[in-house]
Amino acid sequence: ASRFQVVELGPPIEVFQLNKLCLEDTFPKKINLGVGAYRDENGKPWVLPVVRKMEKQMAEDQTLLHEYLPVLGMENFSAASVSMLLGEGNPAIAEGRAFGVQTLSGTGSLRVGAEFLNKHLKYTTFYYSNPTWENHHLVFMNAGFTQPRTYRYWDANTRAINFAGLIEDLKAAPENSVIILHACAHNPTGIDPTHEQWEKIADVMEERKLFPFFDSAYQGFASGDLDQDAWAVRYFVKRGFELVCAQSYAKNFGLYNERVGNLTLVVSDSSCVARIKSQLTWVVRGMYSNPPAHGARVVANVLANKQLFDEWRDNIKTMSSRVMQMREALRAELIKLGTPGNWDHIVKQIGLFSYTGLTATQAEYLVSKHHVYLLRSGRINICGINPSNVHYLAAAIHDTVT
Numbered sequence: 001a002s003r004f005q006v007v008e009l010g011p012p013i014e015v016f017q018l019n020k021l022c023l024e025d026t027f028p029k030k031i032n033l034g035v036g037a038y039r040d041e042n043g044k045p046w047v048l049p050v051v052r053k054m055e056k057q058m059a060e061d062q063t064l065l066h067e068y069l070p071v072l073g074m075e076n077f078s079a080a081s082v083s084m085l086l087g088e089g090n091p092a093i094a095e096g097r098a099f100g101v102q103t104l105s106g107t108g109s110l111r112v113g114a115e116f117l118n119k120h121l122k123y124t125t126f127y128y129s130n131p132t133w134e135n136h137h138l139v140f141m142n143a144g145f146t147q148p149r150t151y152r153y154w155d156a157n158t159r160a161i162n163f164a165g166l167i168e169d170l171k172a173a174p175e176n177s178v179i180i181l182h183a184c185a186h187n188p189t190g191i192d193p194t195h196e197q198w199e200k201i202a203d204v205m206e207e208r209k210l211f212p213f214f215d216s217a218y219q220g221f222a223s224g225d226l227d228q229d230a231w232a233v234r235y236f237v238k239r240g241f242e243l244v245c246a247q248s249y250a251k252n253f254g255l256y257n258e259r260v261g262n263l264t265l266v267v268s269d270s271s272c273v274a275r276i277k278s279q280l281t282w283v284v285r286g287m288y289s290n291p292p293a294h295g296a297r298v299v300a301n302v303l304a305n306k307q308l309f310d311e312w313r314d315n316i317k318t319m320s321s322r323v324m325q326m327r328e329a330l331r332a333e334l335i336k337l338g339t340p341g342n343w344d345h346i347v348k349q350i351g352l353f354s355y356t357g358l359t360a361t362q363a364e365y366l367v368s369k370h371h372v373y374l375l376r377s378g379r380i381n382i383c384g385i386n387p388s389n390v391h392y393l394a395a396a397i398h399d400t401v402t
């Protein structure tokens with residue numbers, strides 16, 4: 001008998017299981033609206049042209065070695081990431097109280113940030129939106145947090161933010177609670193607070209002494225504009241908040257499997273920076289010792305070169321505009337079919353995802369009857385839609401809701 005007989009089978013991860021089912025499905029018109037990755041107008045994964053170009057250049061570069069990076073990663077990569085997030089001329093950067101460390105994509109940033117806050121600031125309570133990206137809970141619990149709480153976010157009736165509920169929940173949060181905030185393109189709902197709503201959120205968080213932990217997984221990808229997508233984070237910094245922000249380059253650079261991320265920290269006193277970095281070093285040292293170089297080099301090189309940076313911004317525009325066009329196309333098809341219900345929310349939402357308002361039963365029916373793969377929450381990845389399948393998709397949704 002094996003000593004491993006004690007191991008129980010863990011539950012599947014819904015989004016990956018759905019993806020596997022879809023890949024195994026041989027039905028020619030199947031549609032994959034599950035896993036959150038970009039697909040082009042032919043339904044194919046897309047390597048950004050600027051990334052291909054940089055990788056070719058790097059392949060020829062004999063000076064690039066495979067030596068270890070420092071524990072906190074590439075400094076020029078992190079500096080460029082902080083600038084991209086806060087804006088180049090941000091006073092917090094000039095004052096030496098904003099800095100970054102390279103991490104393993106967005107997830108790794110969340111984990112390192114959370115573990116640091118738990119170990120060194122002794123924070124134990126965290127709040128995430130209901131609903132949120134399904135991994136926030138697990139990452140924070142594994143990092144040592146013990147008090148998971150939620151704040152209201154999605155109102156199923158209005159298919160919009162339950163803003164009164166959100167504010168009420170934040171007002172009731174104990175001091176020093178860590179509040180996870182989606183910087184833009186809220187996953188899974190696709191609904192972001194307005195500027196006025198962000199201002200109100202900041203008021204309450206300031207008054208209640210809550211700590212903002214931004215999760216920025218889609219900068220540039222949401223609106224097509226890097227500055228617009230960073231508005232909320234920059235606003236909080238301008239208001240004088242100390243905060244951390246997990247940045248991912250999975251979506252906006254299409255570097256999903258390279259695990260390129262950055263954790264930005266903004267503090268009010270630059271004299272704390274060296275001490276914070278020294279402790280982050282130990283957090284990372286005990287977790288994975290040091291990060292990988294390839295993807296971070298690609299990003300750092302592109303961000304550092306004016307011409308490549310502009311090319312990258314065009315690549316981002318290509319992706320974000322296609323997403324917006326497909327939102328319009330799906331809504332138009334549903335209206336054309338006379339599908340019952342109001343579908344305006346599909347075009348009001350932003351980013352990769354749309355919370356369609358379809359129920360779990362309807363989602364399951366779409367999978368089993370129509371080979372349209374979506375999560376039971378009714379979340380769809382808009383990138384799975386293209387001009388060739390939008391009609392089939394709308395007809396499937398029509399059949400499901402009628």
Ligand code: PMP
Nearest residue numbers: 105106107133187215217248250
């Ligand atoms: N946060 C949010 C809100 C996300 O949607 C994602 C990606 N699905 C992540 C973090 C982390 O992604 P990654 O670790 O691949 O960068």
